[in-house]
Amino acid sequence: MLDRHAQALLRPVLNAAARVLVRTGVGADALTWLGFVLGLAAGVAIASQAWMAGLALLLASRLLDGLDGTVARLTQPTDAGGFLDIALDFLFYATIPLAFAVANPTANALPAAVLLASFIGTGSSFLAFAALAEKRGLADTTLPGKSFYFLGGLTEATETIAVFAAMCFWPGYFSVLAYGFAVLCAITTGMRVVWGYRRLR
Numbered sequence: 001m002l003d004r005h006a007q008a009l010l011r012p013v014l015n016a017a018a019r020v021l022v023r024t025g026v027g028a029d030a031l032t033w034l035g036f037v038l039g040l041a042a043g044v045a046i047a048s049q050a051w052m053a054g055l056a057l058l059l060a061s062r063l064l065d066g067l068d069g070t071v072a073r074l075t076q077p078t079d080a081g082g083f084l085d086i087a088l089d090f091l092f093y094a095t096i097p098l099a100f101a102v103a104n105p106t107a108n109a110l111p112a113a114v115l116l117a118s119f120i121g122t123g124s125s126f127l128a129f130a131a132l133a134e135k136r137g138l139a140d141t142t143l144p145g146k147s148f149y150f151l152g153g154l155t156e157a158t159e160t161i162a163v164f165a166a167m168c169f170w171p172g173y174f175s176v177l178a179y180g181f182a183v184l185c186a187i188t189t190g191m192r193v194v195w196g197y198r199r200l201r
Contacts, residue, residue: 010066018070028072032085035064039092046099046168055168058096062161065089089157090123096164100174111178118182121189122155129196136200153188155181 021031042057065085072081094116101112163181167174 007066011070014066014070015074018067018074021067021071022074026071028068028075028077028081029084031064031068031071032081032088035061035068036088036092038064039088039095043095043099046096047102049103049171051168051171054099055165058161058164058168061092062157065092086127090119093119093123093160096167097178100167100171100178103171104174108174108178111175111182115178115182115185118185118189122153122185122192125189125192125196129192129200132196132200153191154184155188159184 038057039061042054042061045051045054045057068081068085072078097112097115097119101109160181163177167177170177
């Protein structure tokens with residue numbers, strides 16, 4: 001829901017940083033891998049209850065996730081790079097709830113499991129439509145330049161990162177945040193299934 005606005009706000013900064021990276025020879029795939037490694041490190045920090053370190057690593061990871069696409073568009077986007085980006089993104093999104101479950105299994109295991117299940121709904125509906133949209137030659141006019149057709153909803157990347165950040169600030173409220181966000185993810189999945197089905201008909 002907020003991705004378009006967040007990208008418009010960050011685009012000048014990302015473009016400036018990406019131009020510097022391109023001049024120094026840093027490629028998009030390298031940024032994708034580095035962002036993923038930082039995301040895993042965020043998970044380790046959170047699992048160790050180092051909440052602020054986890055938050056810092058998490059935000060750095062997502063900054064690189066924005067930069068890799070910008071660098072790719074300034075150079076030569078590839079299908080391999082687009083695949084790598086989305087695959088590692090989904091692994092990152094699974095890492096954070098799992099890390100909170102490890103940090104406090106008694107309190108967090110069930111809400112983390114519910115949240116992860118809701119992520120399966122949003123992820124599968126997104127990827128299934130993207131694959132069929134490519135087959136049909138459908139163009140995404142909302143977020144052009146992406147490797148995949150991005151279906152919107154209540155819970156996109158911006159909202160997910162905001163909730164992860166809130167979990168790091170208030171780890172004692174993880175279960176409330178996880179259950180609440182899982183409900184929003186379920187609504188997003190329902191919206192995508194209905195919209196995607198109608199669009200493909």
